[in-house]
Amino acid sequence: MTDIEANLREIKENISEAADKRGAKYTDITLVGVTKTIDAERINPLVELGVKNIGENRVQELTAKYPLIEGNPNWHMIGSLQKNKIKYIIDKVCLIQSVDTIELAEAINKLCVKNNVIMDILLEVNIGNELSKHGFSPDKVIEGAQRCCEFSNIRLKGLMTVAPFAEISERNRDCFKKMYHLFIDTGEKVIHNSPMDILSMGMTGDYKVAIEEGANMIRVGTGLFGERV
Numbered sequence: 554m555t556d557i558e559a560n561l562r563e564i565k566e567n568i569s570e571a572a573d574k575r576g577a578k579y580t581d582i583t584l585v586g587v588t589k590t591i592d593a594e595r596i597n598p599l600v601e602l603g604v605k606n607i608g609e610n611r612v613q614e615l616t617a618k619y620p621l622i623e624g625n626p627n628w629h630m631i632g633s634l635q636k637n638k639i640k641y642i643i644d645k646v647c648l649i650q651s652v653d654t655i656e657l658a659e660a661i662n663k664l665c666v667k668n669n670v671i672m673d674i675l676l677e678v679n680i681g682n683e684l685s686k687h688g689f690s691p692d693k694v695i696e697g698a699q700r701c702c703e704f705s706n707i708r709l710k711g712l713m714t715v716a717p718f719a720e721i722s723e724r725n726r727d728c729f730k731k732m733y734h735l736f737i738d739t740g741e742k743v744i745h746n747s748p749m750d751i752l753s754m755g756m757t758g759d760y761k762v763a764i765e766e767g768a769n770m771i772r773v774g775t776g777l778f779g780e781r782v
């Protein structure tokens with residue numbers, strides 16, 4: 554068994570266990586393999602093993618690897634995105650997870666209208682209110698979501714967060730709880746143009762806790778490929 558195979562097996566077991574704790578199933582959780590800094594030669598085996606969703610955080614890296622990846626996975630943009638670079642990924646990604654301002658949502662919509670396509674997005678939430686992080690502050694999410702749902706060519710599918718760095722994942726449990734409530738609240742209070750059913754939270758260090766608290770999409774890099782160099 555290769556390293557990636559062994560790592561994936563362990564992650565799958567952890568996903569099942571954590572999902573079970575909240576009465577959910579393994580199949581309720583989408584694993585996004587985070588492939589930033591990883592070469593195509595190491596990404597291709599992962600896709601072959603059945604990880605059909607991969608996430609990149611830089612436009613340039615995504616477009617460079619795009620032609621090199623086999624198996625036709627779903628590409629996710631998970632990093633901060635400049636408005637003038639949307640055009641390079643609009644025809645490549647299935648979900649932009651890192652929409653952190655209304656202006657960005659508006660710019661994505663505008664390009665989608667021009668190209669006659671629809672793009673799925675998540676609003677990124679700065680759940681820890683950290684100065685160093687992107688995203689809507691929690692008290693601005695409902696308003697932001699409402700605005701997004703008024704755009705004709707984007708579909709707001711849910712929320713995403715990068716929780717504060719924590720040595721002990723348990724420390725982020727409250728953040729994940731808050732996100733879950735915000736996700737439910739936004740689903741109820743906003744008039745949607747499509748079902749809002751994705752809650753993307755949890756990375757290598759904290760995905761188990763995130764799933765226990767309601768995540769149905771996790772983004773794992775280090776846990777699959779080892780430490781990034």
Ligand SMILES: *Cc1c(COP(=O)(O)O)cnc(C)c1O
Nearest residue numbers: 587610631756757772773774775
């Ligand atoms: C790098 C990254 C991840 C994955 O982090 P790991 O700790 O390596 O699992 C998840 N989400 C975002 C937005 C990232 O930039």
